[in-house]
Amino acid sequence: MSSIPDTLAGRLADWSGLPDGYDTADLRREVDADWTFEPRAGVRIGRSFGIMRAPRAGESTDLEAWVPTGGELLSSLEYRPPAALDHAAVLAGLGEPEVVLATSRYEPGALVRDQVHAARGITVAVATPFAPEPDEEREQAPPYIVFVQLYAAGPTHYYTQTVGQSDVEIRAYPR
Numbered sequence: 001m002s003s004i005p006d007t008l009a010g011r012l013a014d015w016s017g018l019p020d021g022y023d024t025a026d027l028r029r030e031v032d033a034d035w036t037f038e039p040r041a042g043v044r045i046g047r048s049f050g051i052m053r054a055p056r057a058g059e060s061t062d063l064e065a066w067v068p069t070g071g072e073l074l075s076s077l078e079y080r081p082p083a084a085l086d087h088a089a090v091l092a093g094l095g096e097p098e099v100v101l102a103t104s105r106y107e108p109g110a111l112v113r114d115q116v117h118a119a120r121g122i123t124v125a126v127a128t129p130f131a132p133e134p135d136e137e138r139e140q141a142p143p144y145i146v147f148v149q150l151y152a153a154g155p156t157h158y159y160t161q162t163v164g165q166s167d168v169e170i171r172a173y174p175r
Helices: 004-008 024-030 087-094 156-163
Strands: 036-044 047-057 060-068 076-080 099-102 110-117 122-129 144-150
Touching: 004 024, 004 144, 024 060, 087 122, 087 144
Parallel strands: none
Antiparallel strands: 036 047, 047 060, 060 076, 076 144, 099 110, 110 122, 122 144
């Protein structure tokens, strides 16, 4: 099993889910970063979350730990992977996702989809660059990972009903 520092360094293929009872103190002990906490900062699946944020931990950036309001246990840890990540090797190591979901993430010149590996406790937002125009003399760039979400391993319905997709939940009407 990979540790959180291993995954932040780009070693994602051995990840097998957040350990039972993994809380904010465990995260602070394991990941040396400048953490801040904002209570009730996010909403997913109709639940309120506090979010611990750190701009950087090693080569990974934009770290967010989502913690259900009133609790200490992590629901998920999310971040942008290192720029030097071997995207093709990681995607091959993860294998076929259990489900692929549309996402609100945006990447210029690419279509982004969430590849959910719930049984392994990891979802990767993968950008697939658009095909070049027929008159352009270049090959289509390979897919690459733009965001990683780690959580406790479980069935796909656990992910969709309890963890939820990364990013801001879009609402047609404000509450």
